[in-house]
Amino acid sequence: MSKKAIVVNKELSNDIVLQVDNLSIAFGGLKAVDNLSFNIKKNEIFGLIGPNGAGKTTVFNCITQFYRPNNGEVYFRTKRDKVVNLVGRPVYRIIRLGLVRTFQNVELIRELSVLDNLLVGAHIKYKTGFISHMLKTKKARKEELDNRKKAIEVLKYLGIDHLKDFLAAGLSYGILKRVELGRALMSDPNLLILDEPAAGLNETETEQLAETIRKIRDDFNSSILLVEHDMRLVMNICDRICAISFGKLLAIGTPKEIQSNKNVQEAYLGKDD
Amino acid sequence: MAIISKKIIKDIFFKTSNILPKPYVNYLLFGIILVILPYIVNGSTLLTIGSVIVYAIAALGLNLLLGYSGLISLGTAGFMGLSSYFASYLTKDLNFPFFASLLISVFIPVILGLLVGLVSLRIEGYYLAIATLAVAEILRRIFEKFIAFTGGYVGKTADYPNILNVFMLDREGTYIILVIFLIVIMILTHNLIQSPTGRALLTMRGSDAAAQAMGIDILKYRLIAFALATLYASIAGVLYVHFNELTYPTIWNLGLSLNILAIIIIGGIRSISGTVLGAFVVYSFSDLILKEIPFIGEIPGLSNIIFGVLIIVIILFYPQGLIQIFKNILKSIFIRKDVKASE
Numbered sequence: 012m013s014k015k016a017i018v019v020n021k022e023l024s025n026d027i028v029l030q031v032d033n034l035s036i037a038f039g040g041l042k043a044v045d046n047l048s049f050n051i052k053k054n055e056i057f058g059l060i061g062p063n064g065a066g067k068t069t070v071f072n073c074i075t076q077f078y079r080p081n082n083g084e085v086y087f088r089t090k091r092d093k094v095v096n097l098v099g100r101p102v103y104r105i106i107r108l109g110l111v112r113t114f115q116n117v118e119l120i121r122e123l124s125v126l127d128n129l130l131v132g133a134h135i136k137y138k139t140g141f142i143s144h145m146l147k148t149k150k151a152r153k154e155e156l157d158n159r160k161k162a163i164e165v166l167k168y169l170g171i172d173h174l175k176d177f178l179a180a181g182l183s184y185g186i187l188k189r190v191e192l193g194r195a196l197m198s199d200p201n202l203l204i205l206d207e208p209a210a211g212l213n214e215t216e217t218e219q220l221a222e223t224i225r226k227i228r229d230d231f232n233s234s235i236l237l238v239e240h241d242m243r244l245v246m247n248i249c250d251r252i253c254a255i256s257f258g259k260l261l262a263i264g265t266p267k268e269i270q271s272n273k274n275v276q277e278a279y280l281g282k283d284d
Numbered sequence: 285m286a287i288i289s290k291k292i293i294k295d296i297f298f299k300t301s302n303i304l305p306k307p308y309v310n311y312l313l314f315g316i317i318l319v320i321l322p323y324i325v326n327g328s329t330l331l332t333i334g335s336v337i338v339y340a341i342a343a344l345g346l347n348l349l350l351g352y353s354g355l356i357s358l359g360t361a362g363f364m365g366l367s368s369y370f371a372s373y374l375t376k377d378l379n380f381p382f383f384a385s386l387l388i389s390v391f392i393p394v395i396l397g398l399l400v401g402l403v404s405l406r407i408e409g410y411y412l413a414i415a416t417l418a419v420a421e422i423l424r425r426i427f428e429k430f431i432a433f434t435g436g437y438v439g440k441t442a443d444y445p446n447i448l449n450v451f452m453l454d455r456e457g458t459y460i461i462l463v464i465f466l467i468v469i470m471i472l473t474h475n476l477i478q479s480p481t482g483r484a485l486l487t488m489r490g491s492d493a494a495a496q497a498m499g500i501d502i503l504k505y506r507l508i509a510f511a512l513a514t515l516y517a518s519i520a521g522v523l524y525v526h527f528n529e530l531t532y533p534t535i536w537n538l539g540l541s542l543n544i545l546a547i548i549i550i551g552g553i554r555s556i557s558g559t560v561l562g563a564f565v566v567y568s569f570s571d572l573i574l575k576e577i578p579f580i581g582e583i584p585g586l587s588n589i590i591f592g593v594l595i596i597v598i599i600l601f602y603p604q605g606l607i608q609i610f611k612n613i614l615k616s617i618f619i620r621k622d623v624k625a626s627e
């Protein structure tokens with residue numbers, strides 16, 4: 012493909028991990044994301060909020076290349092500290108650069124155990140191919156063992172290591188959300204994108220989650236971009252927030268600034284509640 | 285009685301597991317049982333169980349494809365047939381040694397399988413089923429019409445393999461080769477499905493989105509799945525022609541592909557032992573059991589009716605196949621015993 016267009020570097024100031032520039036995408040006549048720009052700094056917890064259907068998930072999909080934006084660029088500082096434009100890259104290559112996501116509706120594999128689901132998240136860590144896997148070569152065994160150890164550590168970290176051998180199929184939604192988070196962590200991301208991590212969690216679970224997200228930022232040295240409807244959580248943990256409505260930017264700022272922003276209040280009050 | 289023998293078997297596993305990892309011991313034991321099986325069951329069992337083994341190998345490939353990557357193929361018979369003709373032509377007409385012929389005979393179907401894998405990115409589900417069926421039908425036509433190479437309707441013969449010019453095998457010897465191939469393939473498949481590749485295939489089947497987000501290249505893994513499925517099918521084809529000493533077009537029809545599919549569904553999708561069990565049910569049930577029953581064994585087409593009913597019952601009540609029933613029984617025995625032991 013057009014490799015050249017992809018490699019074009021952009022100068023990002025050193026503290027910026029992700030820079031979204033003039034992002035737009037339309038479905039038929041509907042402008043789901045409309046000329047949106049924002050950036051995320053290193054070790055920042057960044058919230059993306061907006062009413063239902065505002066285009067939050069679509070923004071995630073445009074960043075991770077599940078959707079090709081009609082317009083705009085997405086610059087990302089990779090694990091190796093190189094700045095690349097994500098637009099136009101194959102979806103499956105994104106995680107290798109250090110950007111990993113979870114899904115609004117948990118996408119785990121029912122037939123796999125919790126542990127194996129986490130190992131799927133380590134897919135890019137394996138260097139051996141399928142022939143080595145069939146022959147179970149020494150190298151393949153070592154890789155598997157190492158990743159297995161790591162997966163168990165991550166499960167312990169998330170407090171669900173006792174469930175490691177359970178099939179994903181039978182577990183509660185709250186647990187599955189954590190498993191999916193664990194799967195994402197397996198790839199050692201430097202930017203973690205979470206789509207409604209608190210959906211379906213009760214109050215104590217949400218409080219735990221807030222703690223976990225902060226810890227992840229510190230322990231994994233990663234930035235976090237999250238979409239969330241639970242305003243308490245968002246206001247509690249985000250360093251900065253970007254509010255959108257009908258795909259358009261309303262405001263970017265600290266939780267305080269967002270709370271007192273007129274446009275944001277209108278967008279939410281205009282909806283109801 | 286059954287419980288006592290289970291205990292003995294369990295002990296054997298534990299003692300030998302120092303030498304070999306446990307699953308391998310199971311497979312090797314199963315291989316030994318297969319080798320002696322024809323001699324402890326009377327009747328024309330060698331031929332029957334030989335066929336079971338051949339079809340089990342092809343079904344293991346289809347199980348990888350369908351059970352793990354979620355892709356369907358109705359072309360199994362075509363790929364088997366293609367390799368059988370190559371094996372016959374290479375060993376008989378060109379005097380190639382068995383293993384050299386095997387390599388070439390599986391190579392060409394695998395290339396064809398890879399092409400189908402490429403197509404699978406564009407078409408899925410029923411359309412893929414029809415496309416693979418079309419490939420197999422075209423191949424069958426070629427088997428019929430391309431007489432210089434295939435012998436037309438009469439078919440083409442092959443001999444029992446001649447291994448390295450040292451072992452001139454007879455039917456019994458060839459049967460042992462079949463067993464060895466099956467056991468090795470079972471072990472390799474076992475390794476594969478528990479590896480990152482196996483997980484990648486399952487992830488692809490479960491969620492395209494999750495697979496891609498986790499860095500799994502869908503095209504690559506579809507190609508791997510198709511390559512392996514055709515590899516297994518074509519190995520089965522080569523073994524078929526050497527064991528039966530003959531290949532001809534009518535064997536390689538849709539009915540065979542559907543039987544291989546039935547093996548998986550009856551035996552157990554995503555299960556290696558289930559696949560082999562399914563092959564036994566589909567390919568030895570009527571020969572070894574049904575025909576032995578007086579009167580009932582003489583009703584024509586009865587086995588087809590039984591399979592039809594069996595498939596419906598399994599789809600409705602045992603989606604994991606007959607192997608699930610087996611495992612449940614074993615589990616209830618073992619768990620009861622473990623409770624006793626811990627008390």
Ligand SMILES: Nc1ncnc2c1ncn2[C@@H]1O[C@H](COP(=O)(O)OP(=O)(O)OP(=O)(O)O)[C@@H](O)[C@H]1O
Nearest residue numbers: 038041043061062063064065066067068069070115
């Ligand atoms: N693939 C698609 N095809 C057509 N329309 C789409 C597609 N994806 C999203 N949309 C539309 O784009 C708009 C934004 O959807 P999106 O899922 O991004 O909203 P959201 O902010 O994530 O909402 P929610 O809070 O409910 O998850 C919606 O009107 C949706 O119907």
Ligand SMILES: [Mg+2]
Nearest residue numbers: 067068069115
């Ligand atoms: Mg959404």
